[in-house]
Amino acid sequence: MNNPYLPYPARLTGVREETEDKSIRTFRLELLDPGQAGAFAYVPGQFAELSLAGVGEAPIGIASSPTEGQELLFSVFRTGKVTEALHALAPGAVMGVRGPLGKGFPLGDLKGENLVIIAGGFAVTTLRSAMVWLLDPANRGDFGEITFIYGARTPGMLLYREQLATWAARADVACHVAVDRPAPGWDGQVGFVPQIVAEAAPRPENAAALVCGPPAMIKYTQPVLSELGWQDGQIFLSLENRMKCGIGVCGRCNVGPYYVCKDGPVFTKAELDLLPKEY
């Protein structure tokens, strides 16, 4: 029997400093066992437990797309015991990965629709996965217009800079990358995410929105979408809660009748509106 608590041994093959404040690093991982690497089948929006023996585990969204090959990317904000220890690791280190866990974005069900992707701050990670997946030649033709809206405090706080540039250069993506305030050397858009969404005015007809960001961004983006005619069932959000088991047993990510780890982390706005705000 497979043991869902047992992490797959993985080697850290790359570490990249993402932001100017050095709080976020992207870790590139390769599962040591080729069989396990081949069987690690995931979709954008899923997460994994990053596991450090002797320290513990942290649930982190998968930033890579399965279309990129078997190496996995995780962008991690340094904030607790596990993420602190993770940031101290150098390439070559052996750690563990447990997953893929949870339900990702229902991209398979959204074929034929226009997609609007709205990201704020470092919550862009699983939306990077979604974008790479959607723009893959094997998938791009299955979707209509793709709008990508991403805001960060400063240019130096934007993740995946090179990737953003390639998306901006594509004719089949409406790419809106913005920073909160004007900054030296920044010639892109300026403004908070809700304002950028209002300017981009994505149409709700035959469309879905994937929205990830800090609570304040979500709170103020919501009325903008409503104003544009978006319904709560068209808006997909991703929750983060403290987790341990990752498989819907240990109880701590429980919100209403759902376990964020197993029934989520992706929920529609309509689903979340029926729950206590315990996330």
Next chain:
Amino acid sequence: MQSYLLAKDRLDGFVSRLADRLTVYVPAKGADGLWSFVASGSAQPPLALTPEGGNTNMPPKSFVFPRTEVLMRFDNRAGEGGMILREEPVPAGRAVLLGVRPCDAKALAVLDGIFGRRASGDASGEVSGGAFGADPYWAARREATILCGLACNYPCPTCFCDQMGCGPHHREGLDALWTDLGESYLVTILTERGRELASDLAPAAQADLNRAESLKAEAASLLTGKFPMDKIAQRGVLELCELPLWAELAATCLNCGACTHVCPTCHCFDIQDEVKGERGRRLRNWDTCMSGLFTRHASGHNPRGDKLARVRQRFMHKFKYIPVKRGEAGCVGCGRCIKACPVNIDVREVVRAMNEQAPQTPEGAA
């Protein structure tokens, strides 16, 4: 279904013959005055299967879900093979628990669903973790533990099993049910593995079966505290979360976690790593939703940061969330939390108030 008879004066002999093949655990009173399941060899003869106070102080849940359990081990050193977590095998060897109350057996059946144990031959059973399959630690211990129940002829004043899809002579989760007929036990075999325990017993007579049936009816008639739960089932999660009773309850509740500790269905756990020199291990420990640390993020944000949210969580989880998810209550009515609560919170009163305060018609309806 086959039934056998065991005279009470032959109980000790029966248990010691059984103990030649399996480890047998029976209820016994410890030096601390508390009743728990102990290996039959260390129990003072003559054995008595009925604890004072009706049931063991702690449920037998820990036989399947220990308070602390090693999940994995690793070599705490860099280099080849180091820092790689390896599965800890569940200790081999089968055990029989003799004298399990029906509520506690039903609790294990409820937890079977939550831990994702697939019943033998049931291909449609939901399994937690999807492709990962069931919780292997739970499944292994559950498979190795045979449950012999003892029906309750005299339910306690704190019992409300009949309200929770259970009952004093309920059989769910058990491999055999014993009924105390006075001078003897009626042993009713419920599963194949329950059968192997009864190989040397004499068949019961129809009169014994009739006697057990009337004891069952008498026991049921002693449970009188009925409370409706219809509105809890009908109303939405948010409507129930907003009821005024939670603030009142939170003012009293200490968030001490005694209720979750003694509960036969509480199953929340923590996972922690321990390191000593070159050896390391990953364990899981019982945890409690009453603790603020249970949900607190590394960032400091806490989804259930106040006492109200935490005390509400325990009742909502058992009486709304688990029923929505699994079609049965996450409570079996054993009444231990009523006895354990230092501020006299009575789960029956809480559920009664939830149902009373729940709006008659759904929010927004005319």
